[in-house]
Each structure stands twice: as C-alpha cells, then as structure tokens.
Amino acid sequence: xxxxxxxxxxxxxxxxxxxxxxxxxxxxxxxxxxxxxxxxxxxxxxxxxxxxxxxxxxxxxxxxxxxxxxxxxxxxxxxxxxxxxxxxxxxxxxxxxxxxxxxxxxxxxxxxxxxxxxxxxxxxxxxxxxxxxxxxxxxxxxxxxxxxxxxxxxxxxxxxxxxxxxxxxxxxxxxxxxxxxxxxxxxxxxxxxxxxxxxxxxxxxxxxxxxxxxxxxxxxxxxxxxxxxxxxxxxxxxxxxxxxxxxxxxxxxxxx
Amino acid sequence: xxxxxxxxxxxxxxxxxxxxxxxxxxxxxxxxxxxxxxxxxxxxxxxxxxxxxxxxxxxxxxxxxxxxxxxxxxxxxxxxxxxxxxxxxxxxxxxxxxxxxxxxxxxxxxxxxxxxxxxxxxxxxxxxxxxxxxxxxxxxxxxxxxxxxxxxxxxxxxxxxxxxxxxxxxxxxxxxxxxxxxxxxxxxxxxxxxxxxxxxxxxxxxxxxxxxxxxxxxxxxxxxxxxxxxxxxxxxxxxxxxxxxxxxxxxxxxxxxxxxxxxxxxxxxxxxxxxxxxxxxxxxxxxxxxxxxxxxxxxxxxxxxxxxxxxxxxxxxxxxxxxxxxxxxxxxxxxxxxxxxxxxxxxxxxxxxxxxxxxxxxxxxxxxxxxxxxxxxxxxxxxxxxxxxxxxxxxxxxxxxxxxxxxxxxxxxxxxxxxxxxxxxxxxxxxxxxxxxxxxxxxxxxxxxxxxxxxxxxxxxxxxxxxxxxxxxxxxxxxxxxxxxxxxxxxxxxxxxxxxxxxxxxxxxxxxxxxxxxxxxxxxxxxxxxxxxxxxxxxxxxxxxxxxxxxxxxxxxxxxxxxxxxxxxxxxxxxxxxxxxxxxxxxxxxxxxxxxxxxxxxxxxxxxxxxxxxxxxxxxxxxxxxxxxxxxxxxxxxxxxxxxxxxxxxxxx
Numbered sequence: 001x002x003x004x005x006x007x008x009x010x011x012x013x014x015x016x017x018x019x020x021x022x023x024x025x026x027x028x029x030x031x032x033x034x035x036x037x038x039x040x041x042x043x044x045x046x047x048x049x050x051x052x053x054x055x056x057x058x059x060x061x062x063x064x065x066x067x068x069x070x071x072x073x074x075x076x077x078x079x080x081x082x083x084x085x086x087x088x089x090x091x092x093x094x095x096x097x098x099x100x101x102x103x104x105x106x107x108x109x110x111x112x113x114x115x116x117x118x119x120x121x122x123x124x125x126x127x128x129x130x131x132x133x134x135x136x137x138x139x140x141x142x143x144x145x146x147x148x149x150x151x152x153x154x155x156x157x158x159x160x161x162x163x164x165x166x167x168x169x170x171x172x173x174x175x176x177x178x179x180x181x182x183x184x185x186x187x188x189x190x191x192x193x194x195x196x197x198x199x200x201x202x203x204x205x206x207x208x209x210x211x212x213x214x215x216x217x218x219x220x221x222x223x224x225x226x227x228x229x230x231x232x233x234x235x236x237x238x239x240x241x242x243x244x245x246x247x248x249x250x251x252x253x254x255x256x
Numbered sequence: 257x258x259x260x261x262x263x264x265x266x267x268x269x270x271x272x273x274x275x276x277x278x279x280x281x282x283x284x285x286x287x288x289x290x291x292x293x294x295x296x297x298x299x300x301x302x303x304x305x306x307x308x309x310x311x312x313x314x315x316x317x318x319x320x321x322x323x324x325x326x327x328x329x330x331x332x333x334x335x336x337x338x339x340x341x342x343x344x345x346x347x348x349x350x351x352x353x354x355x356x357x358x359x360x361x362x363x364x365x366x367x368x369x370x371x372x373x374x375x376x377x378x379x380x381x382x383x384x385x386x387x388x389x390x391x392x393x394x395x396x397x398x399x400x401x402x403x404x405x406x407x408x409x410x411x412x413x414x415x416x417x418x419x420x421x422x423x424x425x426x427x428x429x430x431x432x433x434x435x436x437x438x439x440x441x442x443x444x445x446x447x448x449x450x451x452x453x454x455x456x457x458x459x460x461x462x463x464x465x466x467x468x469x470x471x472x473x474x475x476x477x478x479x480x481x482x483x484x485x486x487x488x489x490x491x492x493x494x495x496x497x498x499x500x501x502x503x504x505x506x507x508x509x510x511x512x513x514x515x516x517x518x519x520x521x522x523x524x525x526x527x528x529x530x531x532x533x534x535x536x537x538x539x540x541x542x543x544x545x546x547x548x549x550x551x552x553x554x555x556x557x558x559x560x561x562x563x564x565x566x567x568x569x570x571x572x573x574x575x576x577x578x579x580x581x582x583x584x585x586x587x588x589x590x591x592x593x594x595x596x597x598x599x600x601x602x603x604x605x606x607x608x609x610x611x612x613x614x615x616x617x618x619x620x621x622x623x624x625x626x627x628x629x630x631x632x633x634x635x636x637x638x639x640x641x642x643x644x645x646x647x648x649x650x651x652x653x654x655x656x657x658x659x660x661x662x663x664x665x666x667x668x669x670x671x672x673x674x675x676x677x678x679x680x681x682x683x684x685x686x687x688x689x690x691x692x693x694x695x696x697x698x699x700x701x702x703x704x705x706x707x708x709x710x711x712x713x714x715x716x717x718x719x720x721x722x723x724x725x726x727x728x729x730x731x732x733x734x735x736x737x738x739x740x741x742x743x744x745x746x747x748x749x750x751x752x753x754x755x756x757x758x759x760x761x762x763x764x765x766x767x768x769x770x771x772x773x774x775x776x777x778x779x780x781x782x783x784x785x786x787x788x789x790x791x792x793x794x795x796x797x798x799x800x801x802x803x804x805x806x807x808x809x810x811x812x813x814x815x816x817x818x819x820x821x822x823x824x825x826x827x828x829x830x831x832x833x834x835x836x837x838x839x840x841x842x843x844x845x846x847x848x849x850x851x852x853x854x855x856x857x858x859x860x861x862x863x864x865x866x867x868x869x870x871x872x873x874x875x876x877x878x879x880x881x882x883x884x885x886x887x888x889x890x891x892x893x894x895x896x897x898x899x900x901x902x903x904x905x906x907x908x909x
Binding site for chain 2: 014016041043044053057071073074075076077078079095096097098099100101103104105107109111112113114115116117118119120121199200201204209210212213214215216217220223224227228231232234235238239242
C-alpha cells in the first residue's frame with residue numbers, strides 16, 4: 001500500500017492549524033531567516049508546509065509532493081533521499097554531504113537548506129513517516145478542522161477525488177493534481193482554480209524526471225567501451241605505421 | 257626572475273591571503289555567513305565557476321595527451337606536460353572548491369562507499385576522483401625525474417609508470433569524455449528551470465565538444481602566458497595549428513547548438529528580443545563563432561596577438577556559457593535574483609591564485625616544458641633565482657614580499673568579513689494578511705468573537721491575520737472595528753505612533769492586557785516596581801547597550817523556573833516558556849495546577865473545579881472545544897487513513 005494526502009483546496013479556510021501542527025510535530029522552532037534571505041513560497045528550513053493565499057479566498061497548501069518517481073532521490077549521489085515503500089520520500093541526514101543537488105532537481109522547488117548552520121542539513125516534509133509507522137496519520141491531517149486534508153491509500157484517495165468531482169462537477173476543475181504530474185505524486189490536490197503556479201512550470205508533464213537523466217547515464221558503459229577501444233585502435237594503427245616507417249627509413253630512431 | 261613574474265606572484269599571494277581569512281569565516285559560521293546562496297539559488301559561483309569552468313579549463317590535458325600519445329603528432333609534445341599539469345591543478349582546484357561549497361565537506365568521501373548509479377552527480381564524483389588519480393600518475397614521472405628522486409626505488413616506479421603511459425592516457429580520455437559530458441547531464445533533470453535556449457536533451461554532447469575546443473585554446477593561452485611571464489620559448493607553428501584545430505571543433509559545436517535549437521523548434525526564441533535571446537546570441541558569438549572565424553584566417557592565426565585574442569575569447573566565453581547554464585539562465589521566482597557575494601569571488605579567485613602558484617612552483621623546479629627531452633632543469637637559467645613559496649628572507653630580501661602580500665591580503669579582508677557570523681533574525685514568514693472571517697457575538701454582549709469558520713446566515717468580513725510575536729500562532733484582527741472603537745481616523749496614532757525605538761506600531765498587549773496573546777500575562781509595570789524602578793531594568797534587559805525590546809529580554813524562566821509546573825493538566829511546549837508564557841499556557845499549567853492544589857487547603861480563597869475544562873470553557877463551550885480539538889491527540893475526528901490508537905488526553909500540541 002502506498003499512502004497519500006488528498007488536499008481539497010475548496011475546503012481550506014486558511015487557518016494554518018496544519019502549519020502549526022507541522023512545526024510542533026517536527027519541533028522546528030520559530031522561523032529564522034538571515035538578513036536579506038527571503039523565503040520562497042513561505043517554506044523554509046523551519047517550515048515544511050505553508051498556506052499560499054490566492055484571490056477569492058483560495059488557500060493552497062504547499063508541501064513536499066512525495067513523488068512516485070522523485071527527482072531528488074534520483075539526483076542524490078549518496079542515497080540520502082529515499083522513497084519508502086509506504087510512500088513518503090525521507091531524508092537520511094547521516095548520509096547527506098550537502099551538495100544541494102536535490103534543491104536543484106525538485107520540480108516543485110520544495111527542499112530547504114539550513115544556510116545558517118556550520119553543519120547544515122536539508123529540511124523538508126517527511127509525510128510524518130514516523131507517525132505512519134506507528135499507525136497514526138500525519139500531524140497536518142490530524143490538525144485540519146475542516147477536513148480539507150485526507151490521508152489514506154493513494155488509490156482510494158484518487159477514487160474519492162473522482163467521486164467528489166463527479167458529484168459536484170461545478171465546484172471542481174476536472175483534474176486531480178498529482179495524479180499524473182511528473183509520474184504521479186503522493187500528495188493530490190482537488191481544486192477549483194488552476195494550480196500550475198505550484199511547480200517550476202505551468203505544466204510539468206506526465207513523465208517522471210529521472211528518466212531524463214537515465215537517457216544519458218545508460219550510455220556510460222557504451223562510451224567507456226567505445227571511446228576506450230577507439231583510442232586503443234587508433235594508437236595501435238598509428239604506432240604500427242610509424243614503426244614501419246622508421247624501419248624502412250633504416251637507422252631512424254625508435255619510438256617510445 | 258623578471259619583474260613581471262615577481263609582481264604576478266605578489267598579487268597571487270595577496271589573493272591567497274584573502275582566501276585564508278574568508279575560509280575561517282566560511283567554515284566556522286557556515287555557507288550563509290559568506291555567500292548569497294539561498295533556497296532559490298542553491299548553486300552559485302563556486303559550482304558555476306570553480307567546478308563547471310574549472311573542469312572545462314582542464315580539458316587541455318586529455319586533448320593534448322590524446323594528440324601526442326594516441327595520434328602520434330610529436331611536434332605538440334612540448335605542450336603536453338604543461339597541459340597535464342594544468343589539468344591536474346584544475347581538478348585539484350575543483351576538489352578544493354567543492355570543499356568550500358559542500359555543506360558537510362568532511363563527508364566528501366560518502367559517494368565512494370555509497371554508490372548511486374542513478375545519479376549524474378555520482379558519475380561526476382566518480383570521474384573527479386578517478387581522473388584526479390590518473391592525472392597524478394600521468395604527471396608523477398615529471399616529479400620523479402627530479403634529482404631528489406635518484407634512488408633505485410624511484411627509478412623502478414618511474415620505469416613502471418612510463419610503461420603504462422598509453423593505458424593511462426586512454427583512461428584519461430575516457431574519464432574526461434564522461435566527466436565533461438556529465439557536467440552537462442547534471443541539468444537534464446531540470447527541464448523546467450533551465451531556459452530552453454540552454455536546456456537540451458543533448459546538453460552533455462554540447463558540454464563535451466565545447467570542452468575539447470576550450471581545452472585546445474587553454475593550452476594556447478597557457479603557452480602565451482608562460483612566454484610572457486617565464487620568457488619561455490614560443491612554438492608559433494604549433495600554436496597556430498592548435499588554433500585551427502580549435503576552430504574546427506568550435507564550428508562543430510556551433511552547428512550542434514544551433515541545429516539542436518532548430519530540431520526542437522526553439523530557434524525563433526533565440527531572436528525574439530528577450531534578454532535571454534540577447535544573452536544567448538552574445539554568448540555563442542563571443543565564445544565560439546567569432547574565435548572560430550578568426551582562426552580560419554591565416555594572417556590572424558599566425559600572429560601572436562590574433563591567437564591570443566581568439567584564445568582569450570574562447571576561454572572567457574566558455575566560462576560564460578557554464579555560468580549561464582548553472583546560474584544566469586536558471587529560473588528563479590520573481591525578485592529572487594542571485595549575485596555572488598564578494599566572499600564567493602574571493603574564494604574562487606583565491607583558489608585559482610593558489611593553483612597558479614603551485615603551477616609556477618612546479619615549473620621552476622621540474623622539467624615541465626620539456627623542449628628537449630632529458631634536458632635537466634638546473635641548466636634552465638632564469639626561473640631558478642627565487643623560490644615561489646619561501647617565507648624566509650632571501651639574499652635579496654624578495655621572497656619576504658610574498659609573506660607580506662599574503663598577510664596583508666588576509667588582514668585587509670578581515671574588516672569586511674562577518675567575523676562574528678550572521679545572526680538570523682526571527683521574522684514572519686508571512687506578514688499580516690487579509691482573510692474572510694465571521695463575527696459571532698459573545699454571550700456577554702460586550703466583546704465579539706472572530707472565527708474563520710462561520711455558519712448559517714452570517715456574512716464574512718475582511719480581517720487581518722497577524723502573527724505579532726512571530727511564534728507561528730496567528731490571531732484575527734479586525735482593523736475597522738478597532739478604528740471605529742478608538743474614534744475613527746483621528747485615532748490612528750493610538751496604535752501607529754512611533755514612540756519607541758524600532759516600534760512599528762503599538763503591540764496588542766499594550767491595550768489587551770488580558771486577552772489570549774502570548775505576552776499578555778506579563779505586567780511590565782509590576783515587574784519594574786518589584787525590581788526597583790529604573791534601577792532594575794538591567795535585571796531583565798541584561799545588555800545595557802542593546803535596545804530594550806522583546807527580542808533582547810531575558811527569558812522569564814530564568815527567574816520563574818520553579819513556578820512552571822512539570823505535571824500540569826495540559827503542558828505547554830517548552831519552546832513557549834521563552835519570553836512570557838501565553839494566557840492559555842499560564843492558565844493551564846501555572847494557575848490551574850497551583851490553585852487546584854491550594855483549593856484543598858484553602859477552599860474559600862480558591863475557585864472550585866478549576867481542573868475541569870467546563871469551569872472556564874462554559875461560554876460557547878462547543879466552539880472552544882472545537883478549537884482545542886486539533887491539539888488533543890487521538891480524538892475521533894480523522895476521516896481517512898488508519899484510526900489512531902486509544903484516545904489520550906493531556907498531550908497538548
């Protein structure tokens with residue numbers, strides 16, 4: 001089973017109880033930004049989730065999507081980012097070396113860095129994987145007073161989303177954000193406004209990002225063999241011709 | 257030694273001195289103290305210049321090694337050793353640059369034990385490590401030729417190394433091919449962030465081809481420099497030969513770059529007049545088209561000035577390209593630009609300066625430019641007069657000038673550095689914002705309640721959501737109502753009058769001394785009187801010179817530690833003990849606990865049943881309990897997912 005969160009944007013009243021619950025659950029303390037530093041989307045190393053405000057009382061929660069094919073996981077060169085079988089994308093601070101390629105790779109621009117620390121770590125939502133292991137629901141879901149957040153099996157939530165759209169076709173766009181985007185995500189959105197602003201591009205496409213890298217990486221063995229034997233072959237041919245030329249010139253100096 | 261060289265070394269040592277000063281601050285206080293990097297710009301100059309451009313500039317090593325050893329073009333042999341040394345130092349500079357850039361540089365070995373084949377950066381890391389090894393082995397014979405290594409053991413090693421020259425060269429070419437291209441592949445996963453004029457599915461091919469052209473031109477530029485500074489012999493015919501070869505490679509690069517745009521249908525956007533299109537055209541012309549044209553013209557190719565200009569354009573232009581890909585054309589949210597800080601430049605330049613000094617040291621002590629093979633270095637007049645690294649005064653007193661340069665560089669940098677680190681300021685992640693809320697008349701008719709959730713026929717009004725004390729808790733604030741109650745427009749000054757340093761407006765608690773607001777329970781006047789009036793200020797505002805504000809005050813728990821109950825009915829989280837607990841926390845864990853205990857001994861003076869929720873929460877209690885519910889873990893209100901275990905009260909927050 002793969003778990004997910006379904007966010008119904010039309011139900012959110014913007015009270016930020018989920019944000020506060022998240023901060024308390026993860027013991028994040030007060031927000032601190034260094035002078036001149038701005039928080040993109042309100043997210044920061046001390047705030048894993050936030051509520052973005054859009055006109056006409058639309059409140060959109062921004063948080064890690066826990067992609068099914070996570071770009072951050074494929075980018076990490078030490079395996080510090082990991083997609084667990086249960087669904088959350090989690091971070092192992094003992095492995096991280098601080099290259100920040102995950103910040104670069106994420107199509108939603110989610111991971112944050114502790115820029116002020118001498119030994120900084122990457123910080124992002126964990127889908128409360130420690131609570132999921134204990135059989136509890138994520139803190140934000142528990143905190144929501146309006147049931148705008150639902151937690152459960154991803155397939156079940158998808159059918160719930162479809163059911164809501166079918167029952168109230170007028171109140172929702174006919175699209176479950178996160179169903180197919182970048183290969184599907186474990187955080188799904190139902191909305192009556194377009195949520196294209198949540199990613200780096202209005203339309204992130206349906207394919208996962210790791211395959212873009214794979215297209216280049218799969219050529220590595222071929223390049224090693226091809227380039228190696230090409231260079232070896234050229235050397236052999238040229239060296240042999242030079243030796244022959246030297247021998248026929250009689251007394252020409254040998255070549256090392 | 258020429259005056260030019262002495263001046264150059266003085267400047268380089270000065271830059272190294274600055275680097276040392278910046279390094280201390282960088283490693284003591286972290287990346288945030290010295291860089292302008294941010295979550296919007298996680299990679300900056302150190303990746304764009306030191307790593308991306310450093311590796312590209314090192315391409316001369318494998319290109320020249322291939323030309324001489326594999327293709328047997330012996331007349332280019334005089335360039336090989338210098339090119340390999342440049343590559344070695346270039347890669348060493350990349351490794352040093354990474355130590356500055358990595359957040360946890362002492363874990364730089366992690367990729368070696370934790371292989372992740374799916375990561376391009378793993379390929380990059382593996383190539384850097386392997387190629388650095390190969391380059392060391394390729395250059396080691398030059399070191400072992402020195403008269404210091406005359407022993408039989410070193411002779412044997414030298415002999416063995418010379419035997420594996422060809423395999424080493426081939427390994428170097430393979431690793432370089434992978435590495436140069438993989439630096440481009442790094443950006444394959446960012447199709448939405450990198451501008452389409454730079455993003456390409458074949459970006460790794462472009463990186464590789466451009467590196468070959470750049471490598472050739474780096475070698476050219478390097479021999480021109482060593483002629484200028486070291487009075488080294490110029491090989492005019494070979495230099496123009498390298499220029500011509502570079503021209504061919506650059507044409508291939510231009511054709512691929514433009515052809516790729518054409519195939520992807522992005523070519524029109526290269527001429528649409530946007531700043532990116534201008535940048536693209538200028539970069540491509542400067543880095544490739546113009547130098548490639550110049551190098552096709554025989555008179556220019558055969559003049560030192562002509563080759564020098566073209567080679568400089570390619571070197572600067574390709575650095576420009578790498579910076580474009582990794583910084584300039586990398587999309588960021590509006591108003592989140594990135595300009596490197598001076599410290600970032602200082603580190604980049606300092607590393608380059610150090611690299612050049614090591615290069616000069618090797619050139620002066622080893623037979624790097626082997627014009628005549630077997631030509632012993634001590635017969636080389638000119639560069640032996642003075643050491644590069646000596647800090648002791650020589651017979652002419654000159655070497656000491658370098659230590660003075662380094663020291664003064666380091667000391668000059670200090671006043672500009674945040675030596676004490678940068679203190680992050682608590683700041684609202686979101687400022688006050690307008691939301692819709694519902695007004696509900698409270699039972700006593702006097703005060704009104706505001707709620708985000710309304711029912712029935714109530715109409716919402718616009719109110720402000722404020723996080724005045726920046727702890728993440730927000731309150732709803734009806735500005736119009738406040739204005740009306742205080743006397744309309746004439747009343748602005750009541751709250752918005754700047755009466756104290758750093759005050760932007762009067763805090764809520766100045767009027768609402770009893771409301772649910774984290775500081776309300778604190779009565780400043782009582783404390784001042786207790787502590788002896790103005791004499792007692794420093795009891796809490798310890799540092800007399802600082803602004804006496806909420807941010808700088810001593811924590812309440814410093815004095816009132818014993819009064820915080822550890823076994824309260826509902827415990828406030830420790831983080832909130834800081835500067836005055838809130839009314840709710842005070843009631844729950846201070847008042848309730850003590851008065852309940854005292855009620856047993858003196859019931860007449862203490863309220864009954866204070867430890868029962870309904871005693872206080874009887875006014876509109878349904879709403880109160882509903883607000884509390886999220887904090888009471890385990891209540892049955894979760895609609896999906898696994899049911900939580902048995903309800904447990906008392907684990908507030």
